[in-house]
Amino acid sequence: MPDPGLGMAETSQPEPIAAGGERLLVCLDPSPFSIPLIRATKRIADAQRAKWYALYVETPAHDRLPRENQEQVAQALYLAAKLGAQAVKVSGFRIGDEILAFARENGVSKIFVGKPYARRWRRFLGTSLVDHLIWNCGPIDVFVISGEGEEAAPAPAPGPKRRRLLKEYLLAAGGVSLCTGLGFFLFPYLALTNLAMIYLLTVVIISSFLARGPAISSSFFSVAAFAFFFVPEYFSFAVANTEYAITLLVMLLVSILVSGLTARVRHQARVAREQERQTAALFEMSQNLTAINSLEELLQVASEQLSRIFQSRVAILMPRTEEELKSRAGYPFVDEDVREGMVAKWAFKHGHLAGAGTGTLSAVKSIYLPLIASQHAIGVLRLEPLQPGRVLDADSLRLLEALGSQVGLAIEHENLSRQAQGVQLQMEAERMRNTLLSSVSHDLRTPLTVIAGSASTLLEGEETLDRFTKHELAQSIFEEARRLDRLVHNLLEMSRLQSGEAMFHKEWYVLEEVIGSALAQLDPQLHDHPVSINLPTDLPLVQIDALLLERVVINLLENSMKYTPPGTPLEISARVEDQELLVAVADRGPGLPPGEEERIFEKFYQVAPGSARGAGLGLTICRSIIEAHGGRIRAANRPEGGAVFSFTIPLGEGAPLLDRPLQETAEKN
Numbered sequence: 001m002p003d004p005g006l007g008m009a010e011t012s013q014p015e016p017i018a019a020g021g022e023r024l025l026v027c028l029d030p031s032p033f034s035i036p037l038i039r040a041t042k043r044i045a046d047a048q049r050a051k052w053y054a055l056y057v058e059t060p061a062h063d064r065l066p067r068e069n070q071e072q073v074a075q076a077l078y079l080a081a082k083l084g085a086q087a088v089k090v091s092g093f094r095i096g097d098e099i100l101a102f103a104r105e106n107g108v109s110k111i112f113v114g115k116p117y118a119r120r121w122r123r124f125l126g127t128s129l130v131d132h133l134i135w136n137c138g139p140i141d142v143f144v145i146s147g148e149g150e151e152a153a154p155a156p157a158p159g160p161k162r163r164r165l166l167k168e169y170l171l172a173a174g175g176v177s178l179c180t181g182l183g184f185f186l187f188p189y190l191a192l193t194n195l196a197m198i199y200l201l202t203v204v205i206i207s208s209f210l211a212r213g214p215a216i217s218s219s220f221f222s223v224a225a226f227a228f229f230f231v232p233e234y235f236s237f238a239v240a241n242t243e244y245a246i247t248l249l250v251m252l253l254v255s256i257l258v259s260g261l262t263a264r265v266r267h268q269a270r271v272a273r274e275q276e277r278q279t280a281a282l283f284e285m286s287q288n289l290t291a292i293n294s295l296e297e298l299l300q301v302a303s304e305q306l307s308r309i310f311q312s313r314v315a316i317l318m319p320r321t322e323e324e325l326k327s328r329a330g331y332p333f334v335d336e337d338v339r340e341g342m343v344a345k346w347a348f349k350h351g352h353l354a355g356a357g358t359g360t361l362s363a364v365k366s367i368y369l370p371l372i373a374s375q376h377a378i379g380v381l382r383l384e385p386l387q388p389g390r391v392l393d394a395d396s397l398r399l400l401e402a403l404g405s406q407v408g409l410a411i412e413h414e415n416l417s418r419q420a421q422g423v424q425l426q427m428e429a430e431r432m433r434n435t436l437l438s439s440v441s442h443d444l445r446t447p448l449t450v451i452a453g454s455a456s457t458l459l460e461g462e463e464t465l466d467r468f469t470k471h472e473l474a475q476s477i478f479e480e481a482r483r484l485d486r487l488v489h490n491l492l493e494m495s496r497l498q499s500g501e502a503m504f505h506k507e508w509y510v511l512e513e514v515i516g517s518a519l520a521q522l523d524p525q526l527h528d529h530p531v532s533i534n535l536p537t538d539l540p541l542v543q544i545d546a547l548l549l550e551r552v553v554i555n556l557l558e559n560s561m562k563y564t565p566p567g568t569p570l571e572i573s574a575r576v577e578d579q580e581l582l583v584a585v586a587d588r589g590p591g592l593p594p595g596e597e598e599r600i601f602e603k604f605y606q607v608a609p610g611s612a613r614g615a616g617l618g619l620t621i622c623r624s625i626i627e628a629h630g631g632r633i634r635a636a637n638r639p640e641g642g643a644v645f646s647f648t649i650p651l652g653e654g655a656p657l658l659d660r661p662l663q664e665t666a667e668k669n
Helices: 034-048 060-064 067-082 095-105 120-124 129-136 160-186 192-209 212-230 242-290 295-310 338-350 394-460 467-499 511-521 523-528 546-562 618-628 661-668
Strands: 023-027 051-058 086-091 110-114 141-145 312-321 324-330 367-373 376-385 507-509 531-534 542-544 570-577 580-587 633-637 643-650
Touching: 023 034, 023 095, 034 051, 034 067, 034 110, 034 141, 051 067, 051 095, 060 242, 067 086, 067 394, 086 095, 086 242, 095 129, 110 129, 129 141, 160 192, 160 212, 192 212, 192 242, 212 242, 242 295, 242 394, 295 312, 295 324, 295 376, 295 394, 312 338, 324 338, 324 376, 338 367, 338 376, 367 394, 376 394, 394 467, 507 511, 507 546, 511 523, 511 546, 523 546, 542 546, 546 570, 546 580, 546 618, 546 643, 618 633, 618 643
Parallel strands: 023 051, 023 110, 051 086, 110 141, 531 570
Antiparallel strands: 312 324, 312 376, 367 376, 507 542, 570 580, 580 643, 633 643
């Protein structure tokens, strides 16, 4: 929780720490003195360019502190983290021992503590924290700092915790009274030592459910009742036998020890449960946010999980403009109260926690946590408890801050991913533009030059050229125009397929018809390449876009013709394999270079640039069309020489029966 008076200059991060620099440790306590102590340590750390820690040791007494003191601890840890310290909260039973253990583990050279305000009798006995640190610090320096004009904090006014503690003392006294009544009933039948065991059992039960104070008081009450009612002299605190006095003393010590150990176990169990809850919440949040690729889904999942953890209505606000925040996910945020909107804007602008129970702008019903990423706020998390008037405790606020940090980092990661994708798309577009320019300068310019030259020759020699020459020039113009048309068609087709604008019209077709139509279009070019077709007569119908699949066959045949010498045959075959129709186009050319089987399907890639005319888009278009049909395409070298391109088309269910009357008649004959 932020300090309202904290200036922006103080929130700046400290300069980098020099290698081998000192490490400072400031020890916090649940009092207002921790704030000036943190600021003083901050100034010293900046002057020495040292790394520094802010440590708070949580003992079982922390649960009995008034809420104001618990909020002061959370505020001090929050402020220390904002000023550049590593804020740490540990649990233990002896504060001095935990501080020294942390200092030695982290190589701390100086410890800063606040001036003690313990009572004189405790200072006289040497039981203050400062005395303990000085006596046991070894080579570590201990500095005692006091604030200017500070006085001891006033005792907290009686409240719900005081009433609850009084109730626990009464329950402890009632438990000892019931044990005493049971002792009167069993006194004629049990030995004195057995009655003492019943009292010890009572102390253990009380210690298991009540606070440490009532548990220790039950130890004294038990020994007093046992001595008064059951130890001779009866109904008197006088002890007739020295052995009884030793028994009572041992009983008292054992009772106090058992109550203390039981209180420690309860405290450790509570701390373990709280840590397990926080760890589980952080892990679940991390797992959920990691598997999401959409910002809207990320915000929705985060708001739902935070709402479930804190039993609150949660909304995530993102900036629409510099002066306006808009609810992007979670419970709709309606700015009915002007104060709520002002607090949300203040938290976003200053990057500090604010709202109910935070000590900053707390006259509202909700909590506003800025979502920080890269040292600046990118949004605000609004949390309104479902139960009116409920305020989150200090530990819940720390968990909320940790979860909010994860959400902020996840949002930033998503934004960076989108920016990276945009940069990648720009780079891809730039590369495609350069390739297209290169293609235009070569593959488009060449046919245009041939067309222009042939047309110019025809015009100039209209009267002098013979009929055969005119035919040759016209044929050249026609072939170059068709080549130019195919190149432009491939560029447009590739653009449509990648942009998702291509419309697929799938119907049931016979494969023979598609292959026959492709061969008819390539008939003038296939004079130097005889084609053999091997198609079984029982091939099933396939659900395809006939025009697009025809383009696949044409591109594969043209690719084979480009890279094979004239006169080499081409083969087209098909068969059914694993509920798929496998179609192959093979040649007997030089084959593919090893390791290039996958790269040849990349855009603008050519095995030997310049060896064949084209932009390198034919095979890429083939792959896009086949994958859009749910199949796959691959290339490989044939053992007998040459290359083979094969693709698969899934066989759909419900195919109509193929009507082959001539075939049936032949089979009957």
